[in-house]
Amino acid sequence: MTFDYLVRAVADALRTYVGWLVRPRLLAHYGMWCGLAIVGFVCSGWAIGLELPTLEGPLRFSFDTGGGTPTFLTWALLLFGFGLLAWGPWQEWARYRHERDLLSKKRVLVLEARGLRFEIGRALADAVPDLILGRREPRILDFRQIYDGEITHPERGLEEAISLPNQIRQAAAGADRGDFTVVYGGLAPVPYTFLTGVLIDDEGKLFVMDWDRTAERWRALDAPDDGKRFEVEGLDSPKDSPEAVMAVAVSYPVLDRNLESAFPKLPVVRLTLEDGDVNAHWSAEKQAALAEQFLDAAIALEGCGVRRIHLVLAAPNSLVVRLGRAYDRRNLPRS
Template sequence: MIKYFVRSFIDWIFRRRSVGVTLVKIGAPLLAVVLVGLTVGVTIPTTQGPYFFSWDSSGSTGAISWAVFIIASFIVLLGAFMIIRDILQESRKKVIVIEARGLRDWQGQPLASAVPSSIPGRPEQVIVDLRQGVVDGQIVSPDAALRRLASLPDDIARRCDGLDRSDISFVLGGLAPVPFLFLLGVIVDDESRTLIMDWERKKHAWRELAEEDDGKRFMVTGLDAVNADIKRVALCVSASYDVLEADVRIVEAGVPIIKMELEGRSTSSHWSETKQQQLAQQFLDAVMSLARQGVTEISLFLAAPASLTMRLGTLYDKRNLPRVEVSQYEQSDPKRFPWAVRMPVAGLPHAELAQR
């Protein structure tokens, strides 16, 4: 607590603008002038000639010096009080940092160490280690990984117990299979302030999504093939790699396929927060359109960066949107999508594994 207080105090002084800091900056120089005993003179030009005002803290103007000393001391003390008050208010805030680890032999920088100082609150690190189900980089026990994620809602509830929602922020990041990242987003949802970060493979560091929006969006096709008689569809989202229709047909034969293909997609076309928000809105609009047409089940095939995958999960309404299962792609498997995770939405109380 003391360490956090000292760090927060330094942040307030050097990085944050506040009334308290402003008062200290005003009062401290005045107090220094009085204590050092300098003579101050000011010349003010008027229509009747220059007016010269001066005072000497060590001379005959001692009464004025004492008055200035009292006023400056009051200003400094008031500013210090306001800084301490703000820090104490901030200390009630909590930042829950959730990092999903799904790659073998992970030795990278912890997400908690990369949380920007602009997010107020005491950080609490939550690491969801899914690597027990990984062999040579491939998920072989998705049920074991799913069990680890199943306890996360209770963990989050315990950490948030007794706190106002406005005092809670989330930071999300992870390197794990797509279904688990999407599920992580569904669990956290978007009801609290959430910062999503991503792993920069070239720099081997966590980064915020701070680049400019290039204006490229999803091209949506296939919605016109859906009618009131269709209850299940395959939604293919290609935001980094391509989701191939031939692979989807292996596990979803006979259902309409809706495609959302990002223009100019690549593995590095996702570093804009604004762009991701717009892409997520396009995804949400497509799902809502399917729901209005009577679709009750969505089989989601998603090829996207981790940050965008989690963002789509946070936006997926648990009550008003169709049931959704997110498939895992395995190039070496003849089925291509050997398993999927049914998300805890639309009345499904817990996430379920669907083996194919």
């Protein structure tokens, strides 16, 4: 673990250094370097000679800081160089104050859901990308009432989830919509995670992160879309049935015997991700397409007369939240 931590620290340091090297240069930056070059040129006694050929003979131009140039021109050039040197830091200071004032208005509510038996080493608020500007305000959604995978006190988790919209509204009070961002990430039981997505559906744009078990770090959904989608089966089976089961398999398969044991004699609609595994969800574009398929399947069930959908989800936390946000609880069957 110590070696892995050292490797990650070195990688972060290299990433920061490369980012500094390729950062965009502002006009003030070039102005300072230009001013320094002019002052150095004048003070070191350099000479410049330029000859341009013309039809009437060569046209010569020369500048000598050692005494061959009028004193007023030398002093004017020197003052211009010092002016550029002073203008650069002044511009940088003005830019810093402007960005500081903007950042003081921007706020980032970081919602970290905790619901499993182990602790995550790094807080989500510390892993939010720098591109999300604003003061971090971490909030913990504590769903840790489980024992050996079983939820022992569901009412406590429900109270935590139901209070979430009010927490977001209170945090956003007094802030412009463009200055307030919500970041979500966590490891929590699927029912609470899906409910969290349903409840924050109307609370504005959400930036979702997930825990990378392989790299042991928080990660944004930044992978490219591999084009793999759900394979939908059984949409024609729930006709004339008021209830149906929707089994969504992404990271793990949903076994038939478990469905038959929990929901005997109920029709089953399956959404199975092609080549699904625990790392098949790192694309935001892919998750959006999967959520659209999920919503289309729920609408189709509603059109078949289904009034209650029993959801069985085997999916990563970030995708479960996405599916919860896609589920329209006002117009779709109860789940």
